[in-house]
Amino acid sequence: MQTAPKKVINGWAMYDWANSVYSLVITTTVFPAYYVGITSMGNSNGKHYVNFFGKQFINTSLLDYALAVVFLIVAVSSPVLSSIADYRRNKKVYLRWFCFLGSAACCGLFFFTPQRIEYGVILFSLAALGYWGSLVFYNSYLPDIAAPEDQDRISARGYALGYTGSVLLQIICFAVIVKPTWFGLDGSDATLGVRISFLLTGLWWFGFAQFTLRVLPLPSLKERQAKKNVFTNGFHELSIVFRQLKQLRTLRRFLLSFFLYSMGVQTVMLVAAGFSKKEIFPRPEDEPKLLFTLILIQLVAIIGAIVMSRLSKRMGNLRVLIVSVCIWIAICIWAYFIQTQMQFYALAASVGLVMGGIQSLSRSTYSKFLPETKDTTSFFSFYDVTEKIALVIGLFSFGFLEDITGSIRNSIIALIVFFVLGLLALMYTKKAVNSR
Numbered sequence: 001m002q003t004a005p006k007k008v009i010n011g012w013a014m015y016d017w018a019n020s021v022y023s024l025v026i027t028t029t030v031f032p033a034y035y036v037g038i039t040s041m042g043n044s045n046g047k048h049y050v051n052f053f054g055k056q057f058i059n060t061s062l063l064d065y066a067l068a069v070v071f072l073i074v075a076v077s078s079p080v081l082s083s084i085a086d087y088r089r090n091k092k093v094y095l096r097w098f099c100f101l102g103s104a105a106c107c108g109l110f111f112f113t114p115q116r117i118e119y120g121v122i123l124f125s126l127a128a129l130g131y132w133g134s135l136v137f138y139n140s141y142l143p144d145i146a147a148p149e150d151q152d153r154i155s156a157r158g159y160a161l162g163y164t165g166s167v168l169l170q171i172i173c174f175a176v177i178v179k180p181t182w183f184g185l186d187g188s189d190a191t192l193g194v195r196i197s198f199l200l201t202g203l204w205w206f207g208f209a210q211f212t213l214r215v216l217p218l219p220s221l222k223e224r225q226a227k228k229n230v231f232t233n234g235f236h237e238l239s240i241v242f243r244q245l246k247q248l249r250t251l252r253r254f255l256l257s258f259f260l261y262s263m264g265v266q267t268v269m270l271v272a273a274g275f276s277k278k279e280i281f282p283r284p285e286d287e288p289k290l291l292f293t294l295i296l297i298q299l300v301a302i303i304g305a306i307v308m309s310r311l312s313k314r315m316g317n318l319r320v321l322i323v324s325v326c327i328w329i330a331i332c333i334w335a336y337f338i339q340t341q342m343q344f345y346a347l348a349a350s351v352g353l354v355m356g357g358i359q360s361l362s363r364s365t366y367s368k369f370l371p372e373t374k375d376t377t378s379f380f381s382f383y384d385v386t387e388k389i390a391l392v393i394g395l396f397s398f399g400f401l402e403d404i405t406g407s408i409r410n411s412i413i414a415l416i417v418f419f420v421l422g423l424l425a426l427m428y429t430k431k432a433v434n435s436r
Contacts, residue, residue, distance in 0.1 A: 003154075004145035004217075011215030012145055013158040015138050018208035019099070020162030021169045022106060022131050023269075025201045029294040030173060031109070031124065032273035033287055034194045036060065038114040048278070053118055060274040060408060064399030066121050067270060068392045070128045075388035078136045092218050095137040099209045102130020106202030110195045132388065140380035141216060143367050152317070155364040156309035159356050163302040169204050170295050173197035178288055241378045244371060251369045253429040258362055259386045261325050261422025264332070264415045265358055266387065267394035268351070272297075275335075275408050280344045289341065293348045300352030308357030309364075317365040318430045324358045325423045329416060336412045394418065 003009065025031065039050045039059040048059045057065070081094055105127035112120035146154045176183055177193035185192055245252055273294060281290040312320045331350050338344055366383050394415070401411040 003147045003150045008145055008215050008217065009154055009157075011212050012138075012141055013154065013161050015095075015134075015209055015212040016158035016162030017165035018205050018212065019102070019131060019134065019138075020166040021201050021204045022102060022127060023162075024166035024170050024294075024298055025173060025197055026106060026109075026124065026127055027270055028273055028297075029170060029291055030177070030194055030197050032063070033277050033290055034191070035063065035120065035124075036274055036277040037284065037287070038191075039117065050117055052121065058399075058403055060271070060278065061399035061403050062121065063124070063274065064271065064395045064402075066125045067128055068395040068399070070125050071132065071388040071391040071395070073129060074132045074136075075385045075392065078133065078384055078388070081133075081136065090218070091137040091140060092213060092216050095134050095216075096213055098130045098134035098137070099206065099213075100130070102127050102134065103202040103206035103209070105130060106205060107199050108202075109198035112195065112198070113191060132384075136380065136384045138212075139363060139384065142363065142380075143370060144217070148368055151367050152309050152312055152361070152364040155367075156305045156360045159305040159360040160302050163298045163305070163356055165204075165208070167295055167298045167302075169200060170291075170298070173200060174288075174291050174295070176200075177291070241382060245382070248369070248371065250429065250432045251366075253425070253432050254366060254369055255382065255386050257321075257422055257425030257429050258366065258383070259390050260425050261328070261358075261419055262362075262387050262390035263394035263397075263418035264328060264422065265355070266391045267398055267415060267418075268328075268332075269355065270391075270395065271398055271408075271411075272351070276344065278408055280338070280341055286341075293345060296345070297348045297352035297355065300349050301356030304353040305356035305360045308354075308361050312361055312364075317361055317368070318426060318433060321358065321361055321365065322423065322426050322430070324354045324361075325419055325426060327354050328358075329419045329423065332412055332416045332419060336409060336416075 004012075036048070036059060040048045049056050050059045050062055052062055105123045108123045109120065109127070112123065142151060142155060173193075173196075176185070176196055180186070180193040185196070245255075273290070276290055276293070281287065308320055308324065315323075327350070331347065331354075334347055334350075338347055363383075366380075370379050397414040398411040401414055402408045405411075
């Protein structure tokens with residue numbers, strides 16, 4: 001296989017530039033800080049409870065549970081959708097619709113005020129559904145457009161573009177929030193700058209995604225007009241993939257290790273802002289420091305993704321992943337005991353170093369272990385389902401531990417366990433590779 005023309009590669013990577021602003025602004029920085037801030041007002045004794053359709057939850061636990069439900073929906077639906085897309089050869093259609101759902105939900109968050117908690121949580125969940133649903137189809141394009149020897153480099157390019165674009169918009173949002181009068185906004189409304197950030201995120205995501213949707217290949221109309229029942233065939237394709245997985249020992253073992261350490265990696269990325277706001281930057285005047293620190297993580301992540309891609313050529317993908325997971329274990333232990341803002345800055349830099357790299361390298365490593373097949377979307381749906389189920393377990397465990405102990409810090413213990421199990425599974429995978 002030959003790598004696609006530069007125009008197609010750049011167009012594919014551009015979707016990372018487009019959608020990563022959601023990951024940074026909505027899941028990592030502005031939305032969590034805003035949500036924790038408005039749901040902490042009026043709470044006494046340090047207990048941050050919120051009412052959601054008549055039921056009471058710890059505020060950060062509610063977001064964890066909401067995301068867990070979203071990931072469960074994606075995990076259940078994506079195998080069927082991706083199998084249909086492989087059969088009908090129309091994965092770009094699904095990519096477009098999930099992109100529209102997520103970006104529209106982000107724009108809708110402009111109307112999320114302290115009086116509309118339920119509204120905000122629902123739109124936050126729909127944005128997550130659009131983001132993660134679109135990734136099923138976006139990731140599956142990688143083996144279609146890149147030769148195996150180029151996949152690490154192209155995957156890292158996508159992540160690097162994503163971090164660069166998201167940081168650029170984050171800086172703009174940061175300025176709008178901290179200095180709204182520079183942009184002619186009413187400085188008396190403390191929520192206006194934040195809500196404009198949500199609107200900008202949706203517009204950025206939808207606008208730049210058009211470059212991707214314009215250049216990614218779409219098969220002929222004849223190929224897409226299959227006469228068989230696509231739903232029945234979707235399940236048939238799943239059964240074929242299941243049978244193939246039984247014979248692919250290395251791929252099975254890597255999926256197990258990816259499942260285990262993803263419970264840690266992805267959960268950290270989604271709960272870090274809530275943890276930081278509660279434990280390290282609780283005062284309203286600390287919010288600019290928190291946003292600056294989270295931007296620092298993204299900048300360092302750009303370097304991390306590139307460095308890990310280059311290291312993989314010298315050390316091999318699995319060795320680099322093993323080192324990364326060891327660093328994650330050390331980071332989680334450190335986070336459990338952290339107390340000061342200065343300590344948090346150093347911790348944030350460490351997180352950024354391994355955050356982007358482990359995601360990029362995991363995606364390309366899985367791609368290399370795939371058998372030669374045209375049904376790449378079906379195989380990548382298993383990759384995405386593995387990640388989503390890991391997130392369901394990780395987020396639920398994190399939220400549940402905070403619920404029963406009353407401290408978000410105690411939830412870190414679950415992450416340490418996940419990473420240790422992932423490390424053992426990676427060593428198990430490496431053994432299978434060495435024995436081939």
